[in-house]
Amino acid sequence: MIFALVDCNNFYASCERVFNPGIVGRPVLVLSNNDGCVIARSQEAKDLGIKMGVPVFEVRAIIARHKIAVYSSNYALYGDMSNRVMKVLFRFTPSMEVYSIDEAFLDLSGFTTRDISQYARDIRRTVGRWTGIPVSIGIGPTKTLAKLAGNAAKKIPAMGGVAALFDPDHQRDALGATEVEDIWGIGRRHGRMLKAHGIHTALDLAGQPDPWVRSKMGVVGLRLVHELRGESCLDLETQPKDKKSCRVSRSFAKGVTRREDLQSAVASFAERASEKLREAGLVAGAVTVFLHTNGFRTDQPQYRNATTLVLDPATNHGSAVIGAAMDGIEKIYRTGFSYKKAGVMMEGLSRASGTQLSLLAPKTHQSTDAMKAFDAINRRFGSGTIRHGATMLGNNWRMAQQHRSPRYTTCWEELATVR
DNA sequence: TCTGGGGTCCTAGGACCC
């Protein structure tokens, strides 16, 4: 097998730049929902030492001093740009796995290792020209080595955005130059554990005996080590699998105390969650509602709770899901707390077409036609045009989004204008 | 003052079955 990993560079920041060339060459930050944390940085912002995930208030001074361009996250834009990139990639191979919003694995088996780098350069140039998004490409005999090559392609400018790892000597060098915590699949905990055992580089790790790896890091770790050695254990998953769970949750801009506000927030989350299920053709067998106070505010009384309601029969119907979520919030809401976050989780998902009929549950009168009309109206006139009443009980819970760019590619009212 | 959101898989232990 020959795997290529295509990775969009600084994806969200790059998306903002496509429509705003004035920020090319300037440091750019994209913030999490609620404008709380930094979740994407242009290279210039990384060079200023701004770390992934830091709270914005900790870097305010740097932002002001360097006139950094700051954006709230705009998922409508990023999701659409991602689709465009993936569409271009699909022209280069019939066999690919969309791994995340900004990454895809391509199967390039059938190429010789000699001309494969040239092909990758073609891919890179085409994506750049057609979408405006810069990408790096790593190539190797396993997914993990392709990932590793991708890091090199990104870090070493001389590579021209493409790196391949087939030659055993090259592999050895690359593994030796990679810190364990930079390996795909090694997180903070295992990184610390390995260093405590004197294992510092990917090369060190690849040299550990199997039983030791198995006992310290389970079967997942064992697979990873074999992949580092060049033995492919992770297949390309070309067919996206059905989701097993689906969640919608938000932090609130200000603490929420009133029951109506919380009900309205949770009803909105449930409404959105049921929409997502319908888009995916799934139904849920249960919904979990949770809420909690702000854990950072140790000066305030803390409370967190969750409850799960069975949906019988399994459903993706808006009113049914919202109804259950309202029962849930009724169960766990307590007065006297300032809530920071709430959400719903849809669980026990299955295909809507093969729904199990219930023996005991009463007949429902949930109209799928009504939901089809609901979705059609929102598709045509914009999401939120028609809503369930329960979502409008209170309105004091919206998240902060002060710097959102226009939805240039998905909303007629927000098209880019040329003056 | 201000701290995101959405996923997956594995493991260990408990409850239960015959």
Added chain:
DNA sequence: TCTGGGGTCCTAGGACCC
């Protein structure tokens, strides 16, 4: 003191990913 053997299913928690 000593207390079978072999399963399945569920759950909570851990670890990781982007």
